[in-house]
Amino acid sequence: MSLAEKRLYYHDSYCTRFTGVVTSCREAEGRWLVRLDQTAFYPTSGGQPHDTGRLGDARVLDVFVENGEVVHATDRPLPEGEAVEGEIDWVRRHDFMQQHCGQHVLSASFEQLYGMDTVGFHLGAEWVTVDLDAEPTWDQVAEAERLANQVVWEDRPVYARFVTKEELAALPLRRAPKVNEDVRVVTIEGFDHNPCGGTHPHRTGEIGLIKVVKTERMRGGTRLTFVCGKRALRVVQARFEAVNELARRLSVSVEDLPAAVEKLSQEAQGAQKRMRVLQDQWLDLRAEALVRRAAPEGGDVQGGPWICDAVEDVDTADALRGLAQRVTGREGGATVCALAADTGERVSLVVVSRDPRVDAGTVVRAALAAHAGRGGGNAKQGQGSAPLVPGTDASTVCETVRRVLASLA
Ligand SMILES: [Zn+2]
Structure with missing residues (x-):
């Protein structure tokens, strides 16, 4: 029997039911590999995926070519030598x-x-x-x-x-x-x-x-x-x-959508620019307030205090860093500023130092290690975070930083 005679789909791609005789059936990895004398099942080849369907009561899970023959992988065995009715899933085919x-x-x-x-x-x-x-x-x-x-x-x-x-x-x-x-x-x-x-x-x-x-x-x-x-x-x-x-959401016609989206995008850019300006101004004010009410944690108060504080109104690590840089960058500001804040599911810590006795990166690493956190940095600036869990929040991280700073003072 030639290749073309055994593969019914070659001549009739609309053939969904057929009868074939089982020529072999063997188990392999929990499935049964069935060969027939003829089949309408298409095997994965030429970029087209295989058919699925049934052979008798068995479900056909995979169809592939092995040594030039079509092999049907089924969920149960079929008796060799007996005729079996096959049906392919026509919607898929x-x-x-x-x-x-x-x-x-x-x-x-x-x-x-x-x-x-x-x-x-x-x-x-x-x-x-x-x-x-x-x-x-x-x-x-x-x-x-x-x-x-x-x-x-x-x-x-x-x-x-x-x-x-x-x-x-x-x-x-x-x-x-x-x-x-x-x-x-x-x-x-x-x-x-x-x-x-x-x-x-x-x-x-x-x-x-x-x-x-x-x-x-x-x-x-x-x-x-x-x-x-x-x-x-x-x-x-x-x-x-x-x-x-x-x-519908933008209250315009479909034809006007591109123009409406362009307008929205420009408005968003403008709003972002204004927000950055406002945030800068707000961080300046925030830094001033922090320095003014600073309870020095040590260091040379004449040269500038060390500040360690948990802040509540800063919600990103970037803003926290901006604030710490302002606190140490100001005329009469702090020489060391350590700030912690709850940011989402973590506590963020930033340390900025211009006191040669305080290595910012080392302080961050030492403090966060006590709270199962990670961080790093150099002598002048360090940052990292720890998971926000019972026993670890911005206040407790600050207490740990104070202990680390006290050991350096
Ligand atoms: Zn084709």
């Missing part, structure tokens, strides 16, 4: 047929319009990709998408056949076959000839719609993500819903 045939049409469109070759293909659970050996502009992609959909609307016949070497030599194939014998050529009438072992619909109209979703540059080529048929409808519906929702 038909989805693959739409995506796979859509790829033929899209790849041929790029080839015919721009001479760009397809060098890779992947049919995933959600998206389909082709890799082109060139870098088309987005306008070129849109033009190829138009041509591909034109071919869909023309509802051209699609047929597959095994060809002789002589027939093969006479065909203008889009790419060379990967096998030497049993070459199967898939023809989209008047449009494309391509060697392929996959499953295709009878006519291009069944692809429904071909929609390119995005392009990514990669290694001198381009990866194109697209969807066909039912997937394309789902994607278009989801995008419409998202865009309509955005327009």
Whole structure:
């Protein structure tokens, strides 16, 4: 029996029920590997994933080719030598047929319009990709998408056949076959000839719609993500819903969305700028207040006090650092400033020092080590954090810092 006779999907991609005789069944890693004298189950190959379905009462979990034979991995054993009825999951198969045939049409469109070759293909659970050996502009992609959909609307016949070497030599194939014998050529009438072992619909109209979703540059080529048929409808519906929702929230029409988003973005930038100015001013005032009410923790009070404080109104490590730098940077400010604050799920600690006796990084490391935290820095500035847990908060971290500073004074 030839290869083509054993694989029913080669001649009829719409065959969902068939009867085959079990020629072997063996257990492997909790599954059973079943071979049949003939099958309609498509094995993973050529970028198209395998079918699922059932053989008798057994569920078919995987289908692959081993030593030139189709192997069905099932969840239970089947009796050797007996006939079994098979049924493939048609929803899954038909989805693959739409995506796979859509790829033929899209790849041929790029080839015919721009001479760009397809060098890779992947049919995933959600998206389909082709890799082109060139870098088309987005306008070129849109033009190829138009041509591909034109071919869909023309509802051209699609047929597959095994060809002789002589027939093969006479065909203008889009790419060379990967096998030497049993070459199967898939023809989209008047449009494309391509060697392929996959499953295709009878006519291009069944692809429904071909929609390119995005392009990514990669290694001198381009990866194109697209969807066909039912997937394309789902994607278009989801995008419409998202865009309509955005327009509703911004109280503008869909057509006015780009302008509305641009305006929002400019307003946000302006607000951010104003916020930075205000935060600077606020940190200056905050630093002044800290220095004024400073209870010196030691050091040379004439030269400037050491300040160690837990602050409540600073919620980022960046702002905390800005505050400590201001406290030590001011005329008559502190020579050492250690500030701790609860920032989210951690306690942040910043130490800034211009007293040669106090190495800021060392103080941070020593204090945080006592609270299962991490930190570091140099002699002038150190920072780090510890998890905010019972027994560790900004106040207790400050107490630890005071003890470390006292040992240096
Ligand atoms: Zn194909």
